Amino acid sequence: MTRSVPLPVLDDSPKEECGVVAVWNHPDAVHLGYLGLFALQHRGQEAAGLAATSNGKINSQRGQGLVSDVLTPDRLALLDNYYNKDKTSHPQNRGVIGHTRYSTAGGSGIENIQPLVETMFDGPIAVAHNGNLINADAWKHELSKRGQIFHTSSDTEVMIHLLASPDQRDTPDPTAAMLRNLQGAFSLTLLFKDRIEAARDPWGFRPLVLGKLDDGSPVVASETVALDVMGAEFIREIEPGEIVTLSDEGVSTRRFAAPATKLARCIFEHVYFANPASTVFGQNVLISRERFGAQLAIESPVEADIVMPMPDSGRSAANGFAHQSGIPYREGIVPNRYVGRTFIKPTQAERAAAVRLKLNVVSEIVQGKRVIIVDDSIVRGTTTREKMKQIREAGAKEIHVRISCPPITNPCFFGVDFATPDQLIAHERSIEEIRKFLGVDSLHYLSHDGMLSVMNNADTGYCTACFTGDYPVDPSRPLACEVSAKAQTPLMNNG
Numbered sequence: 001m002t003r004s005v006p007l008p009v010l011d012d013s014p015k016e017e018c019g020v021v022a023v024w025n026h027p028d029a030v031h032l033g034y035l036g037l038f039a040l041q042h043r044g045q046e047a048a049g050l051a052a053t054s055n056g057k058i059n060s061q062r063g064q065g066l067v068s069d070v071l072t073p074d075r076l077a078l079l080d081n082y083y084n085k086d087k088t089s090h091p092q093n094r095g096v097i098g099h100t101r102y103s104t105a106g107g108s109g110i111e112n113i114q115p116l117v118e119t120m121f122d123g124p125i126a127v128a129h130n131g132n133l134i135n136a137d138a139w140k141h142e143l144s145k146r147g148q149i150f151h152t153s154s155d156t157e158v159m160i161h162l163l164a165s166p167d168q169r170d171t172p173d174p175t176a177a178m179l180r181n182l183q184g185a186f187s188l189t190l191l192f193k194d195r196i197e198a199a200r201d202p203w204g205f206r207p208l209v210l211g212k213l214d215d216g217s218p219v220v221a222s223e224t225v226a227l228d229v230m231g232a233e234f235i236r237e238i239e240p241g242e243i244v245t246l247s248d249e250g251v252s253t254r255r256f257a258a259p260a261t262k263l264a265r266c267i268f269e270h271v272y273f274a275n276p277a278s279t280v281f282g283q284n285v286l287i288s289r290e291r292f293g294a295q296l297a298i299e300s301p302v303e304a305d306i307v308m309p310m311p312d313s314g315r316s317a318a319n320g321f322a323h324q325s326g327i328p329y330r331e332g333i334v335p336n337r338y339v340g341r342t343f344i345k346p347t348q349a350e351r352a353a354a355v356r357l358k359l360n361v362v363s364e365i366v367q368g369k370r371v372i373i374v375d376d377s378i379v380r381g382t383t384t385r386e387k388m389k390q391i392r393e394a395g396a397k398e399i400h401v402r403i404s405c406p407p408i409t410n411p412c413f414f415g416v417d418f419a420t421p422d423q424l425i426a427h428e429r430s431i432e433e434i435r436k437f438l439g440v441d442s443l444h445y446l447s448h449d450g451m452l453s454v455m456n457n458a459d460t461g462y463c464t465a466c467f468t469g470d471y472p473v474d475p476s477r478p479l480a481c482e483v484s485a486k487a488q489t490p491l492m493n494n495g
């Protein structure tokens with residue numbers, strides 16, 4: 001008898017984190033927010049939502065599913081009617097924030113869907129957060145002891161409770177005081193009745209950019225690709241430790257903390273997460289991936305007939321590998337774009353069938369060939385092994401796998417869900433053991449130094465902890481508030 005518990009066997013990849021957008025005082029803000037979320041769909045497919053402020057109140061539309069499933073024309077029209085209802089008499093103080101979600105903290109329950117909306121002593125607030133707070137549990141424990149009641153299991157709700165607590169709200173800058181109490185990764189937007197505040201943690205784990213629409217309305221997004229889709233011009237990155245305020249007075253900036261001495265921008269944004277069209281941390285993602293592939297060809301050359309990408313994730317790196325090595329690039333694996341998150345029973349036969357359903361190998365391309373397969377990463381390795389078997393069955397003479405990042409050996413505490421350490425194929429296994437498990441002729445990963453060597457600004461700091469175990473913020477000391485010690489930076493207001 002087969003087990004009846006379904007497993008997501010086609011989903012053997014790192015889980016994206018979240019994406020955020022914000023638009024201030026544009027008549028089409030609801031639709032623009034929707035477009036921005038659509039462009040950030042790759043950052044989270046579990047849930048999506050938009051929240052709008054108008055006339056001193058906040059309304060939202062949220063739900064589980066893809067952006068287009070949640071934000072249907074009817075729901076967008078409802079939110080737009082609310083947002084625009086007073087535009088003739090009260091065209092001020094209107095803004096929208098949005099969120100697309102994969103649950104890296106808390107469960108995937110409906111109560112955790114963002115933007116979270118709450119009512120505080122001085123009005124409503126909505127929060128949309130990308131990242132993961134490592135001291136959220138400690139704060140929840142502490143605040144619960146003080147009598148505060150949490151409605152969600154999300155780490156993001158801690159921010160609202162901290163803002164509402166008397167020792168934060170009575171400070172000259174409650175948002176800054178609240179942010180100084182957070183440890184971990186956060187690129188976030190806070191919607192108030194009269195402004196949006198966008199902030200990025202002092203380590204700069206996740207990207208966050210500022211842009212401007214044609215009429216001058218300011219926008220914020222996780223990635224530049226969302227600005228492109230919204231028709232906004234890129235202005236600049238929001239800096240680590242910075243709060244940018246969007247309001248009817250324009251855009252102003254201040255610091256809640258100095259940037260960390262060594263930044264910890266997530267290198268995995270370039271390896272896997274971010275849209276290739278985006279410029280992240282000052283470098284285009286597609287170009288980074290081509291460079292990873294070229295560097296991989298330098299580090300681990302092999303005689304072969306063709307270079308083939310694992311679609312779609314390995315395409316740019318395979319291009320770079322082929323260009324550097326001079327070996328012809330061929331696409332011999334065809335993805336079925338209509339297979340989504342398929343859940344099937346976990347027998348070996350069904351597992352293999354699921355992989356065949358998702359990817360078809362073109363035997364005319366691989367038959368009798370020495371094939372180099374380039375992919376961006378291997379997490380658990382089970383799906384990769386099925387793919388390799390298919391390629392072998394299609395007649396490949398040799399299979400040489402090249403991975404455009406180092407082996408993932410450690411979990412991430414900053415907003416990426418790989419797997420538990422014992423599920424990671426590279427955790428406490430040698431590369432030779434992994435090669436044998438995959439059943440391929442050779443296997444090489446890009447070196448850590450090689451990966452960083454292609455980044456324009458590597459010396460200013462990247463997090464590479466999932467490859468090294470060297471965490472930029474110690475996850476075992478969640479209440480130690482290193483940020484507070486650096487928070488003496490005077491507030492600045494550049495107008």
Ligand code: SF4
Pocket residue numbers: 205265266267268269411412413414415416463464465466467
């Ligand atoms: S541990 Fe890995 S995935 Fe997590 S922030 Fe660091 S580089 Fe990114």
